[in-house]
Amino acid sequence: MQLAIGISACLLGQKVRYDGGHKASDFCLTQLQPFVRYQAVCPENAIGLGTPRPPIRLLKKSHGDIHLVQVKDASRDYTQAMLDYTDQVLPTMEQLSGFVVCAKSPSCGMERVRLFTEEGHQLGKAGVGLFTRELMQRYPWLPVEEDGRLHDTELRESFITRIFACHDYQQLCRSGFSVGALVAFHSRYKFLIMAHSPSAYRELGRLVAQARLFEPGALKQRYLLDLMHALKQPCSRKTHANVLQHLQGFFKKHLTAKERQELSSLIDRFRVGHLPLMAPLTLLQHHLTRFEHPYLAAQTYLQPYPEALGLRG
Template sequence: MQLAVGISACLLGQKVRYDGGHKASEFCLTQLQPHVRYIAVCPENAIGMGTPRPPIRLQKNKQDEIRLVQVKDSSLDYTDAMQQYSEQVLPGMEQLAGFVVCAKSPSCGMERVRLYNEQGHQLGKAGVGLFTRQLMQRYPWLPVEEDGRLHDEALRENFITRLFACHDYQQLRGEGFSVGKLVEFHSRYKFLVMAHSPIAYRELGRLVAQAKLFDKAELEMRYLHDFMQALQQLSSRKTHANVLQHLQGFFKQQLSSKERQELASLIDRYRQGHLPLMAPLTMLQHHLSRFDNKYLAAQTYLQPYPESLGLRG
C-alpha cells in the first residue's frame, strides 16, 4: 500500500493561491511522489473564497483571539468557516501518514506565520495557520512539515523517516492491534529510535515491557504518540555512531581482529565528520550478508525508507 499523505494543493502545482499562482514543490513532485498517494487540500478554496481572491491574514483581537480576516477589510472574517471546514474534513484523515503544508500561509502555515493586531501592525512571526493548527491538535502524533523546511537536508530526512514509520504503525493498527504485534514492531524499530533519542529508546522499552498493565486502546495511542515524538528529534553523528557500535557488537564473534578494527575505524571516522553515514552502514550490510542474523536484518534502522529517495549521505 502507498502512503497516504496530505498536502496543500498549491504545492502540487495547482493554481489555487490567492494570486492565482502555485508553489509547486520539486521534492514533492519528483522524489516523493512515486512513493505516496497525495490527498490535496486547499482550505481557502474549500470554504468558497475563490481564485484569485483578496489576501487574508491572522489577526489578534482585543480578547486575544486569533481571527482569519481579509487584509483590506478585517470585518470580512473567515475564522468560523475555516473551523467548520476543518471539523468536517479532519475526521476522515486519521489514516494519513503525514502532511506537507504551505509555509507562511494564514490557513496552512505550520509556524512563524505573520500575526497582526487590529490596527494592522505586525506582532511578529508567531502564528500557525488556522487549518494546520486544528490538524496538529487533532493528530499530535502526525508528521507535519512545511515545503520550505524540506530544503534542509536534516529536516527532510527526518520528515521522511517519520512518514514511513507512521505508515508502518498505521498498518499495524489496521490489521488489528495486539500486544504481541506491538512487541514485534518495537523490536524492529529499537535502533532507529535509539538513533533519534536514547532517552525515548529506554522509555518506550519500559512502556512495551509494561504493556499488559494498560488498556489496549490506551496503549495503542500512547505508544504511537511517544514513538512519533521520539522520531521527531533530529539524529546526530553521535547518536548514529552509538547505534553503529551496538550493531557492530552483534558480529564480534564472527569478524576477525582486522575486520573489527576496520569497522570500528569507519564508525569513528563517521563520528568525527570525515565520512558519510553510508560508509559504515555499507560495511555492516556486507557483514550481515555474510553472517545471517534475522534480528539485525529486520531492523528498520538499516533502511527506514526506500533507498531510491537518496536521503542518507
C-alpha cells in the same frame, strides 16, 4: 496499501493561491511522489474563497483569539467558516501518514505565520495557519512539515523517516493491534529510536514492558505519539555512532581481528566527521549478507525509508 500524505494543493502545482499562482514543490513532485498517494487540500478554496481572491491574514483580537480575516477589510471574517470546514474534513484524514503544508500561509502555515493586531500592527511571525493548527491539535502524532523546511536535509530526512514509520505502525493497527504485535514492532524499531533519542529509547522500552497495564486503545495511541516524538528528535554523529557500535557487537564472534578493526575505524572516522554515514553502514550490510542474523536484518534503522529517495549521506 500505499502511504497516504495530505498536502496543500498549491504545492502540487495547482493554481489555487490568492494571486492565481501556485508553489509547486520539486521534492514533492519528483522525489517523493513515486512512493506516496497525495490527498490535496486547499482550505481557502474549500470555504468558498475563489481564485484569485483578496489576501487574508491572521488577526489577534484584544481578548486573545486568533481570527482569519481579509487584509483590506477585517470585517470579512472567515474564522468560523474555516473551523466548520476543519470539523467536517479532519475526521476523514485519520488514515494519513503525514502532511506537507504551505509555509507562511494564514490557513496552512505550520509556524512563523505573520500575526497582526486589530490596529494593523505586526506582532511578528508568531502564528500558525488556522487549518494546520486544527489538524495538529486533532492528530498530535501526525508528521507535519512545511514545504520550505524540506529544503533542509536533516529536516527532510526526519520527516520522511516519520511518515514511513507512521505508515508502518498504521499497517500494524489495521492488521490487528495486540501487545504481541507491538512488542514485535518495537523490536524492529529499537535502534532507529536509539539513534534519534537514547532517552526516548529507554522510555518507549518501559512503555512496551508495561504494555499489559494499559487499555489497548490508550496504549495504541500513546505508543504512536511517543514514537513520533522520538523520531522527531535530530540524530547526531554521536548517537549514530553509538548505534553502529551496538550493531557491530552482533558480529564480534564472526569477524576476524582485522575486519573488526576496519569496521571500528570506519565508525570512528564517521563520528568525527571524516566519513558519511553510508560508509560504516555499507560495511555492516556487507557483513550481514555474509553472516545471517534475522534480528539485525529486520532492523528499520538499516533502511528506514526506500533507498531510492537518496536521503542518507
